[in-house]
Amino acid sequence: MESSRPLGFDLVDGLAAYAKLALPLLSQAVMEGRLKQFVVEASVPTISYPNYATIISGLDPKDHELIDNDHRRRLTSDHFFKRLHRDGMTSAVVGFHWWEDLLGGDLPPSKLYEGEDTPDHWVFEQAEVIATGLHPDFLLVHPMGVDWAGHVYGGQSSEYLAAATRIDREIHDFWKWWQLRMKGLLVIGADHGMGPGHHHDVNSLREQQVLYFVDSDGHPNVDLRRQSQVQNLLSMLMGEGV
Ligand SMILES: [Zn+2]
Numbered sequence: 495m496e497s498s499r500p501l502g503f504d505l506v507d508g509l510a511a512y513a514k515l516a517l518p519l520l521s522q523a524v525m526e527g528r529l530k531q532f533v534v535e536a537s538v539p540t541i542s543y544p545n546y547a548t549i550i551s552g553l554d555p556k557d558h559e560l561i562d563n564d565h566r567r568r569l570t571s572d573h574f575f576k577r578l579h580r581d582g583m584t585s586a587v588v589g590f591h592w593w594e595d596l597l598g599g600d601l602p603p604s605k606l607y608e609g610e611d612t613p614d615h616w617v618f619e620q621a622e623v624i625a626t627g628l629h630p631d632f633l634l635v636h637p638m639g640v641d642w643a644g645h646v647y648g649g650q651s652s653e654y655l656a657a658a659t660r661i662d663r664e665i666h667d668f669w670k671w672w673q674l675r676m677k678g679l680l681v682i683g684a685d686h687g688m689g690p691g692h693h694h695d696v697n698s699l700r701e702q703q704v705l706y707f708v709d710s711d712g713h714p715n716v717d718l719r720r721q722s723q724v725q726n727l728l729s730m731l732m733g734e735g736v
Pocket residue numbers: 507508541542543641685686
């Protein structure tokens with residue numbers, strides 16, 4: 495099966511729903527009807543590795559059994575990348591190196607980075623390089639700059655909100671490029687939010703509530719309230735049904 499339009503998924507690490515006030519361009523796109531916004535509750539624990547696993551498998555941590563960031567075992571259940579591969583669709587990943595731990599041999603062509611302070615701008619540049627070279631049906635773009643600012647300065651800091659505003663601009667620029675050059679659809683989301691301190695492992699609403707923004711051209715008429723439903727949304731936008 496071939497999807498008519500490629501799908502990009504900007505997974506912004508650590509972007510809490512309350513940071514929406516620092517996202518002027520995405521907020522404007524919602525007001526103008528170009529993006530549809532969803533408030534999504536991340537699975538518990540609200541930490542990256544289990545949340546990545548839930549996003550791509552549709553399973554809660556009690557079922558995929560990946561519950562911390564330290565023992566980064568491979569995801570053994572069925573997941574979105576496997577499904578695309580089975581259906582003859584191509585993927586690519588630009589993201590943090592933990593994707594290799596999570597996906598193992600199922601990792602598609604990728605550009606991974608190690609430093610959590612890797613500039614988001616570099617991540618989006620690599621996304622354009624890999625998209626131009628491979629024309630994947632699905633492209634995951636995973637910047638860490640917002641999460642890093644939250645850990646260093648705290649979730650209520652001006653630095654955290656400034657990082658959110660920077661990613662707002664990066665995503666908006668990437669979206670324009672992705673539409674123009676790849677004729678692609680875009681989904682924007684996050685793995686977890688950020689607490690008022692320097693962590694996101696307390697499972698409060700600040701950590702659990704994240705936003706998803708979906709390109710209105712994709713007609714995202716789906717129920718999207720929980721992180722385990724994200725892969726249904728991605729499948730629907732890839733033309734695979736849910
Ligand atoms: Zn994270």
